[in-house]
Amino acid sequence: MILQIPSKVAVILDTLQAHGYEAYAVGGCVRDTLLDRLPDDWDITTSARPEEVKELFRRTVDTGLQHGTVTVLLGDEGFEVTTYRIDGEYTDHRHPAEVVYASLLSEDLMRRDFTINAMAYNDQTGLVDLFGGIEDIQRKVIRCVGEPMERFTEDALRIMRAVRFSAQLGFSIEEKTWEALKELAPTLVHVSQERIQVELVKLLVSAHPHYVKKLQEAKILTVILPELGEISQDRLKHLQALPADKKLRLAALLLPLGDRKAQAVLRRLKFDNDTISTVGRLIRWYDRDFEQGLLDMRHALNEIGDDLMEMLLQFQKYRHPVEEAKKAFLEVVRLGQCYQLKQLALTGNDLIAMGIKPGRQIGEYLQDCLALVLDEPDKNEKAYLRTYVETLQQK
Numbered sequence: 001m002i003l004q005i006p007s008k009v010a011v012i013l014d015t016l017q018a019h020g021y022e023a024y025a026v027g028g029c030v031r032d033t034l035l036d037r038l039p040d041d042w043d044i045t046t047s048a049r050p051e052e053v054k055e056l057f058r059r060t061v062d063t064g065l066q067h068g069t070v071t072v073l074l075g076d077e078g079f080e081v082t083t084y085r086i087d088g089e090y091t092d093h094r095h096p097a098e099v100v101y102a103s104l105l106s107e108d109l110m111r112r113d114f115t116i117n118a119m120a121y122n123d124q125t126g127l128v129d130l131f132g133g134i135e136d137i138q139r140k141v142i143r144c145v146g147e148p149m150e151r152f153t154e155d156a157l158r159i160m161r162a163v164r165f166s167a168q169l170g171f172s173i174e175e176k177t178w179e180a181l182k183e184l185a186p187t188l189v190h191v192s193q194e195r196i197q198v199e200l201v202k203l204l205v206s207a208h209p210h211y212v213k214k215l216q217e218a219k220i221l222t223v224i225l226p227e228l229g230e231i232s233q234d235r236l237k238h239l240q241a242l243p244a245d246k247k248l249r250l251a252a253l254l255l256p257l258g259d260r261k262a263q264a265v266l267r268r269l270k271f272d273n274d275t276i277s278t279v280g281r282l283i284r285w286y287d288r289d290f291e292q293g294l295l296d297m298r299h300a301l302n303e304i305g306d307d308l309m310e311m312l313l314q315f316q317k318y319r320h321p322v323e324e325a326k327k328a329f330l331e332v333v334r335l336g337q338c339y340q341l342k343q344l345a346l347t348g349n350d351l352i353a354m355g356i357k358p359g360r361q362i363g364e365y366l367q368d369c370l371a372l373v374l375d376e377p378d379k380n381e382k383a384y385l386r387t388y389v390e391t392l393q394q395k
Helices: 007-018 028-034 050-056 105-109 133-139 148-154 157-169 175-190 193-204 209-217 220-224 233-241 246-257 259-268 273-284 293-304 306-316 323-335 348-353 360-375 382-393
Strands: 023-026 043-046 060-064 069-074 077-083 085-087 099-101 119-122 126-129
Touching: 007 023, 007 043, 007 050, 007 069, 007 077, 023 028, 023 105, 028 119, 028 133, 050 060, 050 069, 050 077, 060 077, 085 105, 105 119, 126 133, 148 157, 148 175, 157 175, 157 193, 157 209, 157 220, 175 220, 193 209, 193 246, 209 220, 209 233, 233 246, 246 259, 246 273, 246 306, 259 273, 273 306, 293 306, 293 323, 293 360, 306 323, 348 360, 348 382, 360 382
Parallel strands: 043 077
Antiparallel strands: 023 043, 023 119, 060 069, 069 077, 085 099, 119 126
């Protein structure tokens, strides 16, 4: 079997082999190539030690020497080159206590998580598949290398990775692998919130976000999202109906919690502030209707913000038709109608020039003017608003 590999990967493999070392593309890049998917990156495994790799290439970065990994830089791309290794005992359900270099490719492949990730390739040897990865790809199955209980005990994150790969590829999970991950799901408490977050997002933005139900069936959600409770069929359909956007799908998943509780969950999972804020706002405004045409849309944009409106309408589309609301949004924007202070024809400096002292009164007058033009957009003219403020001063 011949696989198409990038020219820079071929250069690294050829260089290592020309100097007497074994070298293979390995793992996810081989899997994705076999599936006709574009690999995110290309990893290389080799019999060469890190110091030997560094001698052969002009530009390298010590990105993981404790694990035997050197990043080789070719042009503006980096490729991780890792020495064959055997992982020592896992003492924390996540990381091996030590890494021992191995002399054989087979020893390196047998420590990997799933059969579809335990294949290697170079042009000289061809495909190396010691654990039935090709067959499992053909059967569309996620199966552990060796004994599932051992693989999941070594690294609890593999429990989530099994479900995530299942969702990304549309594969089922082999029975022994499924039973083992269900039994060991409680050990996910040993995994950092950041790593849980990464796997959860990859699952949610996959082609099968409804596979989050598998997390529930395996009692994984009880560990990582205990607040969520039972996921309804309607929630799963909502997830599937949305585009593959992280914020939209997180909002759909967490919608039953309400905005504050959802944001608390996202903070615990170490999401960035922008994601936390956006998801919270999407949930807060999910039930907002837009029934009064341009008038209602101006007020909604003032409350919600134009940065969120288009995303909110996407989010709401599952609940009811949003075509008219979207037309109103685009029309308000096209007409340049005012719905926020920065669009107001009158500014704070204009009020100061009218003799109004800087302070709270300035802000109150501007808010009064904004309230006026939200209802009557044609009155967003500086001269008219000056007169309006003068009228307010007389009251």
